[in-house]
Amino acid sequence: MRPLIYIICCFYAISSYAQVEGNTSATFTLSEIALIDLAPNNTTVTLNVVAPTNAGEKAIIVATNNNKWINFSSAVIEGNSRSISIIIEEGQVPPGIYLKLSTARVAGIGKGELGSPSGILTLSSTPQIIVSDIRGAFTGNGENNGYKINYELEIYDYKLLDFDQSATLSITFTLTDSI
Numbered sequence: 001m002r003p004l005i006y007i008i009c010c011f012y013a014i015s016s017y018a019q020v021e022g023n024t025s026a027t028f029t030l031s032e033i034a035l036i037d038l039a040p041n042n043t044t045v046t047l048n049v050v051a052p053t054n055a056g057e058k059a060i061i062v063a064t065n066n067n068k069w070i071n072f073s074s075a076v077i078e079g080n081s082r083s084i085s086i087i088i089e090e091g092q093v094p095p096g097i098y099l100k101l102s103t104a105r106v107a108g109i110g111k112g113e114l115g116s117p118s119g120i121l122t123l124s125s126t127p128q129i130i131v132s133d134i135r136g137a138f139t140g141n142g143e144n145n146g147y148k149i150n151y152e153l154e155i156y157d158y159k160l161l162d163f164d165q166s167a168t169l170s171i172t173f174t175l176t177d178s179i
Contacts, residue, residue, distance in 0.1 A: 105147075
């Protein structure tokens with residue numbers, strides 16, 4: 001019986017020794033993140049004004065690839081926010097026509113504080129905010145994630161139209177810190 005008690009005491013001593021506690025430090029760094037892109041990014045938006053099929057009818061606006069999705073990732077300093085703006089950088093919309101952009105509500109798999117869309121804007125060479133109050137968030141990547149935008153033409157003055165005129169525009173989206 002004595003050897004059995006001796007063996008039990010040895011196991012207890014070894015198991016007690018194995019339970020020594022220790023600690024370690026862990027550090028991490030979260031950098032600010034500000035990334036934006038469009039999906040699909042390899043397609044050109046094409047908007048055309050074409051002749052109607054019957055005399056007396058208004059011109060017909062035909063759109064190809066006029067829908068895009070804005071995707072972004074954002075990590076900001078607490079209390080700060082970001083916004084997305086749009087501007088026509090190069091080129092001019094032909095006289096008599098407005099180029100409009102509508103921004104729908106956010107969709108997809110995103111998480112966080114994804115901001116608020118502005119609705120419908122008439123684009124110009126002055127920056128305009130299309131999404132505001134973005135904080136720590138991500139939209140998901142690709143189509144059907146983020147903010148769906150839609151380009152449209154609107155004829156506001158037929159007497160200014162010149163059907164021999166065309167324009168290629170360079171439009172820039174920018175994710176910036178809000179002040």
